[in-house]
Amino acid sequence: MSYVFRIKNHYTNLTENEKNIANYILTNSAEVKKLTSSNLSEDLNVSQSSIIKFCKKIGYNGYTEFKNSLIASNRDENQNFIHNEISITDSPEQIVEKIAYESKTAIDSTISINDIEILNKSVNLIEKANRVFIFGLGASNLVAYDFAHKLLKLNKTTLCDVSSHFQLVNSTMMTENDLAFVISFSGETKEVILISEEAKKRNTKIISLTKLAPNTISSLADVNLYSAVQEGMFRSSAISSRIAQLTVIDILFLMYSLNDTDTNLKYIKDATKIIKKISK
Numbered sequence: 001m002s003y004v005f006r007i008k009n010h011y012t013n014l015t016e017n018e019k020n021i022a023n024y025i026l027t028n029s030a031e032v033k034k035l036t037s038s039n040l041s042e043d044l045n046v047s048q049s050s051i052i053k054f055c056k057k058i059g060y061n062g063y064t065e066f067k068n069s070l071i072a073s074n075r076d077e078n079q080n081f082i083h084n085e086i087s088i089t090d091s092p093e094q095i096v097e098k099i100a101y102e103s104k105t106a107i108d109s110t111i112s113i114n115d116i117e118i119l120n121k122s123v124n125l126i127e128k129a130n131r132v133f134i135f136g137l138g139a140s141n142l143v144a145y146d147f148a149h150k151l152l153k154l155n156k157t158t159l160c161d162v163s164s165h166f167q168l169v170n171s172t173m174m175t176e177n178d179l180a181f182v183i184s185f186s187g188e189t190k191e192v193i194l195i196s197e198e199a200k201k202r203n204t205k206i207i208s209l210t211k212l213a214p215n216t217i218s219s220l221a222d223v224n225l226y227s228a229v230q231e232g233m234f235r236s237s238a239i240s241s242r243i244a245q246l247t248v249i250d251i252l253f254l255m256y257s258l259n260d261t262d263t264n265l266k267y268i269k270d271a272t273k274i275i276k277k278i279s280k
Contacts, residue, residue: 003069005109005228006058010213014057017046021054025070033070037063099239106240107247109228113212114248122207122223123255126156129179129205134160135167135195136183143209143245144183150253153271154264164191171195176203184208185227185241187215196220209248211241 007022014022024044025032032040040063041048055066090098126132132151136144141162148160161167168191174180180199184192187210196217199206208221211229218224227244257264 002073003058003066004073006060009211009228010058013213014054017050018054018057020044021046021051022058029070029073033067102240103243106227106229106244110226110244110247111251113226113228114251118223118225119251119255122225122252123259125179125205125207125223126151126181126252126256127259130175130177131157131159132179132181133170133174133199133204134158134181134183135171135192137164137167137189137191139242140183140185140189140245143242143249144181146246147181147249147253150249151256153268154253154257155267156256167191167195168198171198174199174202174204178204180204180206182206182208182217182221183210183245184215184217185211185229185245187211187213187217189217192217193220209245 004026007026011019011022021044035043037048037051041051044051052063055061055063058066060066060069132148134144134148144160145162148158151158159170161170171180171194180195182192182196182199187208193216196206196208197220200220205223206221207223207225208218209225209227210218212226218226225248227241227248229240229244257268
């Protein structure tokens with residue numbers, strides 16, 4: 001995982017002092033590669049311990065590991081260009097290139113941070129649950145509905161709604177035999193936090209799908225899944241996060257399907273067959 005991704009993914013959780021360190025590194029990466037932690041602290045007029053603390057906060061064991069990641073990165077001028085957010089001055093060609101690159105990066109990064117054992121554990125929880133309640137608002141609700149649609153095709157009792165009020169009401173109907181699958185990129189969506197707290201109160205298992213940085217919703221969940229996205233320090237759209245979330249959903253769907261291939265294939269064929277009747 002690149003140092004750029006780590007910095008941007010943790011950016012909102014950094015202190016002002018740590019943000020200054022992050023900004024300096026992002027804009028002066030070539031120079032920072034040559035510096036010791038002592039040199040960097042002098043350039044930024046901060047303590048050496050602040051540099052070490054920053055490195056650990058974004059997921060490294062210390063400055064040495066961070067610097068090795070920095071040196072190993074192959075960010076050429078084109079990659080620097082690609083990592084910029086889309087602006088009103090971009091040409092159609094630039095927009096196409098940026099979106100394609102960011103989408104691919106989101107998928108690759110998301111796959112790299114979700115351990116296969118955690119994915120297997122998630123599938124097992126889905127399989128054992130009497131009902132799967134799927135929650136998410138805004139762009140995350142589109143992902144929630146996609147997952148609900150996929151699970152329904154496999155004859156899994158699934159509940160999902162657009163209304164935040166209905167979602168809150170649904171959360172009061174969960175039992176210890178159900179599963180709450182909560183989706184929130186920030187991990188701080190107020191309604192989804194309330195839903196997660198309700199699930200906890202009812203001893204309902206929770207699977208969360210959030211960003212990698214520490215957040216309230218992932219701290220409440222029994223199993224944490226992550227979408228790895230570089231959407232800039234001020235997230236203005238859900239393009240990459242939606243693609244990253246859908247990647248996780250597709251992985252879970254296919255893994256679940258393969259647990260009982262013959263039966264699930266029959267369910268999918270039956271669902272497809274009846275839908276085709278209205279398209280003739």
